[in-house]
Amino acid sequence: MLKEIVNNNGISKLFTKFMFIKFIAILFTILFSLSSVHSKEEISVKLEKVIDGDTVYLLDNNKKKYKVRLHAIDTPEKGQIYFLRAKEALFKLISNKSLTLEKINYDKYGRVVGIIYADNENVNYQMIQHGHAWCYRKYNRNPKFIEAEENAKSKKIGLWSLKEKNVAPWEWRKKSAK
Incomplete structure (x- = not known):
């Protein structure tokens, strides 16, 4: 049986094929990783308008408008408690600052989904950290966002300081749609 596996050079044809396939798989993984890293699009933007606590209009240097x-x-x-405070908090974090938009993708409404950096600080994270936003776990992949929300809750800051029961926006939207 050993003779069937080993060729004349003492190297298994099966082993050689396996190594070739493994090499190709590693090569594709590396190429895919590199393309993902370079596919992030970051652009310098200016604030045009804050719509609410998680949606804004931004303008790039060519005056192209992005709904983000x-x-x-x-x-x-x-209509929810804390709506205006969250909107004002976002305005304070991004007005009169150097802004960068990191585009991630587009949502079903055609909006850019992204991360805004104000003076190199992650605004999305800051909104959660200061208790102005929930970590949207459905789309979040960053454990620091969850940790920031837990810290804000435990410190009872921002919307977590309210005596009224907080209803998560995604739950509120479901109830309002009925």
């Missing part, structure tokens, strides 16, 4: 939904966060909807 902040990635991995969710803030109270119009």
